[in-house]
Amino acid sequence: MKRTFTLILSLLPFLMIAQELKSPNENFKLKFTIEEGKPTYQLNLKNKEIIKPSTLGLELVDAEDLLGDFEIISTKNSTFDETWKPVWGETATIRNHYNELVVSLKQRQTERIMTIRFRLFNDGLGFRYEFPQQEKLSYFTVKEEKTQFAMAGDHKAWWIAGDYDTQEYDYTTSKLSEIRGLMDKAITSNVSQTPFSETGVQTALMMKSEDGIYINLHEAALTEYSAMHLELDDENMTFTSHLTPDAIGNKAYMQTPTQTPWRTVIASEKAGDILLSNITLNLNEPVAYEDVSWIKPVKYIGVWWEMITGKSSWAYADLPSVKLGETDYTKVESNGRHAANTDHVKKYIDFAAEHGFDQVLVEGWNEGWEDWFDKSKDYVFDFLTPYPDFDVEELRDYAKSKGVKLMMHHETSGSIRNYERHMDAAYQFMVDNNYNAVKSGYVGDIIPRGEHHYGQWAVNHYLYAVKKAGEYGVMVNAHEAVRPTGLRRTYPNLLANESARGTEYEAFGGNNVDHTTILPFTRQIGGPMDYTPGIFETDISKLNPNNGSRVRTTIARQLALYVTMYSPLQMAADLPEHYNQHLDAFQFIKEVPVDWSETLILEAEPGDFITYARKDKNSENWFVGRTNDEEKRTSNIKFDFLEKGKDYVATVYKDAKDAHWETNPKAYEIIKYKVNSKSKLSVDCVPGGGYAISIMEAEKGELKGLERL
Known part of the structure; x- marks a missing residue:
């Protein structure tokens, strides 16, 4: 019956016929239509509205928008069902089972083609825009994506403020209609932040309807595009996508054939089903590496918490400013509080070896920490040169003798340009000194100046760093980078993020x-x-x-x-002496x-x-x-x-x-x-x-x- 329907549609491509798609268990139902030339979708769960009729499309720079004047030229239905094994994860196997609807649209006046691909799973929906190679649309710049998510009520929500540079906010719990009035309180200080709206929030956004439906909005497979936020029209309870801009205000630069990231809607009558959903992973591509034997989960300790609390310092000396290659640290007196010194790190290595930890993270080991913070400094670190009191070779050999690895730390201070300048040499330095995992950081405003942490340029960099690390057999733990969108399926050396x-x-x-x-x-x-x-x-x-x-x-x-x-990637973050005071409780951390x-x-x-x-x-x-x-x-x-x-x-x-x-x-x-x-x-x-x-x-x-x- 479905095959006959598809055949009739291909013979009569321009009829305004509503397209419907059900999930494999038939609990979800998607409806797609063209309403006055505008692509429109809606989503129900067991006959309850999850997404009311919502429009789709993109605004372009210096070109006709891709918002209206569309007609359906073809549709294709298919079913997919596989079970795959993640390199590491919360389960040994993951089922990827969905029904798919692909709708190809043609804009009448411009003759440009835009395809929308919907995948309906038993736990929700994923969809994205695709642009095949075509004469009428080759290069284009996105002014704004106009994907709508029309909510069926004034839901309870757990949200943080929309921001181009940070997600480091406490969550606010409120009704959707209360977001505007609570926004000022929700925005707390951060070293790099750019909030953009009184009603803008970030994904993943968690909500609960009055009749007990749990709903989550997010995105998957974010590559070569800007991160998506959600702008709320609080009169109509409708979210519209809001992309992170670049330094001149544009949202994305595209070349066909291309596609956007997936937009996801996960929904269930049970809160636990949201936590167990694998939609985000399933919408990413399979693993990109033939050999993954070098990718191993890690339990680690670190010389970190004592610096975060102010007990110790990252910097070797108390200097107002330094210049890499010019400041002679051998002639500078240590401040006496520098934590990343050889003898102190050895104590952490001993503790790790005694209690079965894989690695020891050491921050503040390299020159430049005296003036790294909030200076918009381009050439801030070289990721190669240690302070005089940190003996790389001695610690490398000592750790190896104890069956422990050291974990590298690369703080970029937001200077992405500088990190890429040194990246190959830094990763090779890691290989030469028995490091196979790095914690990278992007504290502060991004350099080039005017770019944002969640814009297309920075998003491209984060993935570049992961792929480059893969060439050297290095696993990555990225802090202050863009929030994850399931890319660890494709690049499993991306062990974790902070975000x-x-x-x-x-x-x-x-x-x-x-x-x-x-x-x-x-x-x-x-x-x-x-x-x-x-x-x-x-x-x-x-x-x-x-x-x-x-x-x-x-x-x-x-x-x-x-x-x-x-x-x-799990850290026992406290100081060894505090664990020694509670070894009976520490036993759980050792065993988990x-x-x-x-x-x-x-x-x-x-x-x-x-x-x-x-x-x-x-x-x-x-x-x-x-x-x-x-x-x-x-x-x-x-x-x-x-x-x-x-x-x-x-x-x-x-x-x-x-x-x-x-x-x-x-x-x-x-x-x-x-x-x-x-x-x-x-x-x-x-x-x-x-x-x-x-x-x-x-x-x-x-x-x-x-x-x-």
Whole structure:
């Protein structure tokens, strides 16, 4: 029947016939029409409106817009179903199953061709614009993309301000209609920021309708294009795409054949389904490398937190300014607070080796940190020359003798031009000195000046850096770069990004207590985040008397974050001496994997709580993590995910009864139970708290004396 329909349409291409597409399970229904020459789509879930009729198209610079005067010249329907294996991830296999509708449009007056490709999955929709090579459209410049997402109501939303240069904001929870009135409060200070609107927000945007439908808007496969924001018409509850501009205001430069990134709509009656969706990954291309054996998940520690808190410094000396190649550091007196010195780093290497960590990140090892920040300095670092007290070869050999690698740090200070100037030499330096992973940073305004962190030029650079790193067998953890959009499927050496407000802000005044109950629904829809959890000493004044900040968490929740904040790159971010004070709790960080074969959501409500269960890819062990907001709550879970007929030892790390993120954050209990697939557990979660559980197959005699849940 479908084949006959397609044939009739190809014979009568100019008829204004509505095109319909259903998801494989038929729960989602897409309708596409041409309304007065304008491409229009709408999306329903089980007969409930998710996206009301919304128009599509692009405004162009110095050319007729691609917004109207269209007719359908052909359509094509198809079905696709495959199962693929990610190099690393939250599951061992991923199913990519969708029904596709490809609509080719012709603009009557200009005769230009624009194709819209829709893919409807069982958990939502992806669509993009495609432009085949054609005589009437070869090079064009995008003034603005005008993709609409018309909401069916005044939804509850978890959002951050639209900004061309940062996502490092706390999330605001409000109705859509309240965004305008809350925007001033939502925009807090950052070293590089460019908010653009009273109603502009960033993706991934999480919403919940009054009738309990969870909706997420984002994008996938962002390449050779500007990052998309969402501009809200709060009278009609309609979002329109808003692209990041370049230095002269243009949004994207295109050459056919080409396409835009995918626009995604994930929706479900269950909050947990949003977290389990693989739409973003499935809309990216398969892995680009033939050999991926060099790409390995990493658990690491680092000389970092002591500098973030102000206990130590990145800079070797106290100088007003330096010039690379001209400042002779051997003639400069050290400030005595420089953390990246050989003896100090060796202590971190020893700790990593003793406790089974893969790598040690060292920041502030290279010349130039005295005047790197907020100076709009072009030639700021060379990524090659160490300070006098950092012996690269000695530390390389010492780490190797301990079975540990050092992790490189490349802070660009936003000077992308300078990074590309040195990139090949910097990566070769890493290879020569046994580094296989780099944390890159883009703090400050972008150079060339006038460009933005999320514009097409910078987006192209981030991928260039990842691909160039791949040539040298280097894995990348990019901070302050554009938010992820699933590109790690294609380039799995992109282990993680920051691109959100991470743990470092706990040393700058703190994150909202509910922050980690929102991030998995928003920032992490696109990919892993290097959140840097594991802070045990929450009173920052204990590290730096001049810093009165407090980490808004309990120790139990810090353990849980290794499960709830997914990343194949996980840091134990605190100082070794703080872990030595709580070795019983630190045991969970040592045991928790960074690569998983299965992931389940046991409980979830954005902004309130999330409880994950994950199975280790390399064993039969399971791990559970629960992150809780500022309210006291009770978590009730079942262990029915365990293999039937087997007994396990569950080690529960939970808040003590009198624990509280603010008044008693270090109070925790560790209890072991005998569990099986019939077991249940109820745990009281304190404000800012949570719990973590390791579930391991019982060895002979290990169950003796344990209480059965």
